Amino acid sequence: MSLITPRTPPGTMELLPRQQVAFQRMLDTIRHGYERFGFVPVETPVFETVETLLTKSGGETEKQVYFVQSTGAIQQGHKPELALRFDLTVPLARYVAEHERDLAFPFRRYQIQRVYRGERAQRGRFREFYQCDIDVIGKDALSPQYDAEIPAVIHHVFTELKVGGFTINVNNRKVLLGLLDGLGVDDADKRVLVLREIDKLDKIGVDKVRESLTGTLGVTERAADTILSLIERRGSNAETLEALNGLGIDNGTFRQGLAELTTVIEGLRAFQVPEEAVRINLAIARGLDYYTGTVYETFLNDHPGIGSVCSGGRYENLASHYTKSKLPGVGISIGATRLFYQLMEAGLIKDGGATAQVLVTQMDPALSADYFRLASELRAAGINTEIQLDGGKIAKQMKYADRAGIPVVLLMGSDEKARGTATLKNLTTGEQVEVPLADLPARARALLG
Amino acid sequence: MSLITPRTPPGTMELLPRQQVAFQRMLDTIRHGYERFGFVPVETPVFETVETLLTKSGGETEKQVYFVQSTGAIQQGHKPELALRFDLTVPLARYVAEHERDLAFPFRRYQIQRVYRGERAQRGRFREFYQCDIDVIGKDALSPQYDAEIPAVIHHVFTELKVGGFTINVNNRKVLLGLLDGLGVDDADKRVLVLREIDKLDKIGVDKVRESLTGTLGVTERAADTILSLIERRGSNAETLEALNGLGIDNGTFRQGLAELTTVIEGLRAFQVPEEAVRINLAIARGLDYYTGTVYETFLNDHPGIGSVCSGGRYENLASHYTKSKLPGVGISIGATRLFYQLMEAGLIKDGGATAQVLVTQMDPALSADYFRLASELRAAGINTEIQLDGGKIAKQMKYADRAGIPVVLLMGSDEKARGTATLKNLTTGEQVEVPLADLPARARALLG
Numbered sequence: 001m002s003l004i005t006p007r008t009p010p011g012t013m014e015l016l017p018r019q020q021v022a023f024q025r026m027l028d029t030i031r032h033g034y035e036r037f038g039f040v041p042v043e044t045p046v047f048e049t050v051e052t053l054l055t056k057s058g059g060e061t062e063k064q065v066y067f068v069q070s071t072g073a074i075q076q077g078h079k080p081e082l083a084l085r086f087d088l089t090v091p092l093a094r095y096v097a098e099h100e101r102d103l104a105f106p107f108r109r110y111q112i113q114r115v116y117r118g119e120r121a122q123r124g125r126f127r128e129f130y131q132c133d134i135d136v137i138g139k140d141a142l143s144p145q146y147d148a149e150i151p152a153v154i155h156h157v158f159t160e161l162k163v164g165g166f167t168i169n170v171n172n173r174k175v176l177l178g179l180l181d182g183l184g185v186d187d188a189d190k191r192v193l194v195l196r197e198i199d200k201l202d203k204i205g206v207d208k209v210r211e212s213l214t215g216t217l218g219v220t221e222r223a224a225d226t227i228l229s230l231i232e233r234r235g236s237n238a239e240t241l242e243a244l245n246g247l248g249i250d251n252g253t254f255r256q257g258l259a260e261l262t263t264v265i266e267g268l269r270a271f272q273v274p275e276e277a278v279r280i281n282l283a284i285a286r287g288l289d290y291y292t293g294t295v296y297e298t299f300l301n302d303h304p305g306i307g308s309v310c311s312g313g314r315y316e317n318l319a320s321h322y323t324k325s326k327l328p329g330v331g332i333s334i335g336a337t338r339l340f341y342q343l344m345e346a347g348l349i350k351d352g353g354a355t356a357q358v359l360v361t362q363m364d365p366a367l368s369a370d371y372f373r374l375a376s377e378l379r380a381a382g383i384n385t386e387i388q389l390d391g392g393k394i395a396k397q398m399k400y401a402d403r404a405g406i407p408v409v410l411l412m413g414s415d416e417k418a419r420g421t422a423t424l425k426n427l428t429t430g431e432q433v434e435v436p437l438a439d440l441p442a443r444a445r446a447l448l449g
Numbered sequence: 450m451s452l453i454t455p456r457t458p459p460g461t462m463e464l465l466p467r468q469q470v471a472f473q474r475m476l477d478t479i480r481h482g483y484e485r486f487g488f489v490p491v492e493t494p495v496f497e498t499v500e501t502l503l504t505k506s507g508g509e510t511e512k513q514v515y516f517v518q519s520t521g522a523i524q525q526g527h528k529p530e531l532a533l534r535f536d537l538t539v540p541l542a543r544y545v546a547e548h549e550r551d552l553a554f555p556f557r558r559y560q561i562q563r564v565y566r567g568e569r570a571q572r573g574r575f576r577e578f579y580q581c582d583i584d585v586i587g588k589d590a591l592s593p594q595y596d597a598e599i600p601a602v603i604h605h606v607f608t609e610l611k612v613g614g615f616t617i618n619v620n621n622r623k624v625l626l627g628l629l630d631g632l633g634v635d636d637a638d639k640r641v642l643v644l645r646e647i648d649k650l651d652k653i654g655v656d657k658v659r660e661s662l663t664g665t666l667g668v669t670e671r672a673a674d675t676i677l678s679l680i681e682r683r684g685s686n687a688e689t690l691e692a693l694n695g696l697g698i699d700n701g702t703f704r705q706g707l708a709e710l711t712t713v714i715e716g717l718r719a720f721q722v723p724e725e726a727v728r729i730n731l732a733i734a735r736g737l738d739y740y741t742g743t744v745y746e747t748f749l750n751d752h753p754g755i756g757s758v759c760s761g762g763r764y765e766n767l768a769s770h771y772t773k774s775k776l777p778g779v780g781i782s783i784g785a786t787r788l789f790y791q792l793m794e795a796g797l798i799k800d801g802g803a804t805a806q807v808l809v810t811q812m813d814p815a816l817s818a819d820y821f822r823l824a825s826e827l828r829a830a831g832i833n834t835e836i837q838l839d840g841g842k843i844a845k846q847m848k849y850a851d852r853a854g855i856p857v858v859l860l861m862g863s864d865e866k867a868r869g870t871a872t873l874k875n876l877t878t879g880e881q882v883e884v885p886l887a888d889l890p891a892r893a894r895a896l897l898g
């Protein structure tokens with residue numbers, strides 16, 4: 001029989017166990033952070049019906065969709081009825097519309113699942129990746145206070161992830177759209193195009209942005225100056241709010257956006273988020289026109305090159321394709337696969353080690369029943385314990401523990417058995433103690449630190 | 450715009466949040482149980498290359514495969530290159546063969562992911578469902594002691610799942626195959642067919658099995674009697690082993706199987722598994738010829754109709770399609786989606802409630818900054834806390850807590866604020882206490898029980 005070369009499908013992230021432990025820890029931290037704020041879990045099937053999934057006209061999205069078909073359906077020449085989800089937002093919309101009557105609103109859900117995009121495979125681009133989303137969905141209305149709560153969740157989660165300093169950038173699309181309107185850019189489509197240009201500021205620089213604004217987009221020099229100097233100024237959040245107030249722009253959208261932005265900034269103190277963790281950044285607009293008010297992007301202070309690690313915003317209506325109910329919401333998403341990959345590259349994530357905390361070795365095959373019993377006792381005391389059932393040379397067993405990343409080994413020979421003791425050794429520190437059998441769990445726990 | 454009827458794809462299990470919390474708890478229990486025994490996590494992509502996935506000749510499996518194709522590939526008339534995994538065993542084989550050099554053997558992995566089968570949709574049959582697998586893979590060899598450890602893992606996990614009494618049925622395919630050989634059924638293929646018939650004993654009864662054995666399969670009346678009376682007898686495990694020993698069958702396979710079965714049963718005491726939790730059942734053979742030695746099936750004592758809730762066994766070589774290395778292993782699988790569904794139907798699983806433990810209500814809008822601060826303090830103390838930011842009538846907020854399943858609400862009006870207190874109310878018991886603000890976390894925890 002000729003062998004098939006085993007290979008992971010391209011564009012996916014497959015980890016060795018020690019990395020998987022670290023990744024799992026990251027997902028757990030995110031999940032427990034979300035739960036700390038009372039978000040409830042939702043999981044949806046990996047595929048949706050094509051009808052559900054492809055409601056959006058967007059050609060780009062459709063090109064990236066993976067269709068799913070059984071053998072039978074392919075043979076019969078049917079068109080695919082199912083496709084893999086490409087984000088968690090469409091499934092959420094479908095879920096909320098479908099289960100509307102059974103949900104308590106405001107509906108706070110988190111969803112940590114993989115999504116799929118038929119991307120050309122290239123470094124750092126994934127065809128399969130985890131998204132960790134939260135959204136709060138209101139029925140008919142949703143207080144802007146929820147926009148203020150979101151930075152508190154981001155702050156909690158990224159603090160727990162221990163990835164160093166980070167800054168949550170906040171903006172409100174209404175502020176700039178209203179400002180543009182007030183400055184005489186009276187075409188709504190053009191205002192959206194201006195926002196998109198401004199969103200490129202970090203990438204292409206202020207001169208190029210000014211050029212397109214005053215060029216093809218026909219913004220006056222004076223208006224462009226006002227906007228760009230506003231965006232370029234660095235100051236405290238209070239100063240930025242003051243500068244916006246000081247513009248004296250009499251435009252409803254602008255005033256509403258400014259009020260919402262002020263709510264978010266004022267909420268920080270009440271939500272115990274340090275002022276320096278959040279910064280008003282008028283340049284961020286998020287590419288998606290999906291967002292209608294508050295928008296968020298989060299950057300690691302020491303690794304700006306990674307780009308935003310947590311983004312999202314406020315939207316007017318979640319599920320207009322599926323229900324007549326008005327469902328406004330606000331949410332964020334962490335792209336965990338990409339984040340993990342980049343944190344590994346940046347050396348910010350270490351291997352997670354083993355799940356086992358203690359390896360019970362078999363020094364003397366005659367004592368195997370003792371080893372089994374000791375392992376059971378450690379487990380009963382809540383310590384993850386593995387036992388080398390193959391036995392063999394003790395050096396080989398120690399090497400296995402080291403390779404697998406198990407921090408502590410238990411050794412017991414006939415001498416120790418006669419004394420009613422066993423030896424615990426921490427493989428990292430080399431620390432070694434002989435302890436009475438009755439004290440094993442407590443001493444193992446102490447040695448694990 | 451005409452609305453699209455939102456519907457979950459058929460054959461999938463989608464849960465409401467309170468059920469999802471219960472399901473998540475079940476998966477966590479299984480996972481932590483596996484980790485307690487030192488199994489390490491592995492996740493593989495949802496799809497494999499078609500080449501990897503369809504190595505097995507089995508026509509049934511291939512008919513059930515879901516193929517995956519991007520829009521571009523379909524348009525260009527390409528054959529599908531990817532397909533959704535239909536179990537976790539093929540991905541494990543590919544994974545171990547691909548990463549062989551980087552793994553520590555014996556390799557103990559757990560994998561909790563969804564698998565896909567293009568089944569005809571019907572009640573209780575799923576096209577997408579969770580499998581929770583563990584396997585121990587050896588390089589070249591793997592001690593039969595690992596077969597003895599597996600019931601300890603099953604026992605631990607199902608005890609933690611709190612689903613009532615259960616019995617782990619154990620057998621060894623070599624025992625019956627060797628016995629049949631010893632009794633003169635000298636055709637190997639026929640012996641396998643006999644095993645499959647015997648596996649149907651619970652379904653079709655002893656008479657029908659005897660009929661097919663002595664009929665088409667050509668087993669002598671005497672041999673059929675010997676086998677069926679062995680299988681039908683009820684006794685302790687020790688008695689069954691004694692009866693097998695007493696047969697005086699001089700057959701290598703039989704003796705090896707009996708020795709392995711004895712190792713498993715003798716291991717129970719050492720692994721602290723109660724004798725009554727495990728029962729030798731010579732009838733179980735597992736339909737799959739994949740298994741070569743020990744096999745396991747687990748039944749809930751009070752719900753035999755559910756069928757086996759945890760099955761598996763020993764196999765000779767995991768990854769012969771992908772590597773020349775010999776990789777024997779032993780493993781089990783819990784079909785968590787089906788199990789959850791059936792436990793719900795049997796009333797053995799209750800809704801999981803909310804993730805939030807406390808809802809901070811907003812009695813008085815003027816005090817919102819206080820509410821935000823109290824919520825943050827509860828969170829900092831490790832209590833999952835949600836806050837009703839929309840405010841509104843207190844009755845509506847209480848109703849929300851009840852609907853969402855949040856057990857405790859915090860109430861504070863201006864009187865309480867003046868006294869430096871807040872009221873905590875347990876919505877289930879009705880218990881209500883007014884407590885000083887400094888004691889809130891401790892008292893909330895006490896009220897949560």
